[in-house]
Amino acid sequence: xxxxxxxxxxxFKLQIVxxxxxNGSVGETAAKxxxxxxxxxxxxxxxxxxxxDIFKKSTAGKSDEQRKIEQMESTIxxxxxxxxxxxxxxxxxx
Numbered sequence: 001x002x003x004x005x006x007x008x009x010x011x012f013k014l015q016i017v018x019x020x021x022x023n024g025s026v027g028e029t030a031a032k033x034x035x036x037x038x039x040x041x042x043x044x045x046x047x048x049x050x051x052x053d054i055f056k057k058s059t060a061g062k063s064d065e066q067r068k069i070e071q072m073e074s075t076i077x078x079x080x081x082x083x084x085x086x087x088x089x090x091x092x093x094x
Contacts, residue, residue: 014077016029016033016035016043017047018084021044022087024088051078
């Protein structure tokens with residue numbers, strides 16, 4: 001019997017990556033969510049090199065409204081990541 005490959009949504013990936021940065025433990029975050037550490041490290045590397053757009057699916061065949069929504073969600077995700085990083089930095093400095 002072959003194993004079925006797991007698929008994760010872009011939102012899930014972003015959430016896990018942000019959480020791993022916020023708590024500072026890749027292994028702990030990966031174990032908590034049932035993701036392999038190597039996979040989480042790959043997602044972190046992709047986020048740093050390509051930004052939030054790497055987890056989006058192709059926009060071919062989507063309406064203008066749907067593309068705008070996805071663009072706004074990407075912006076919100078990027079801003080949430082920046083906010084979490086700034087909060088963590090502020091905690092460390094205090």
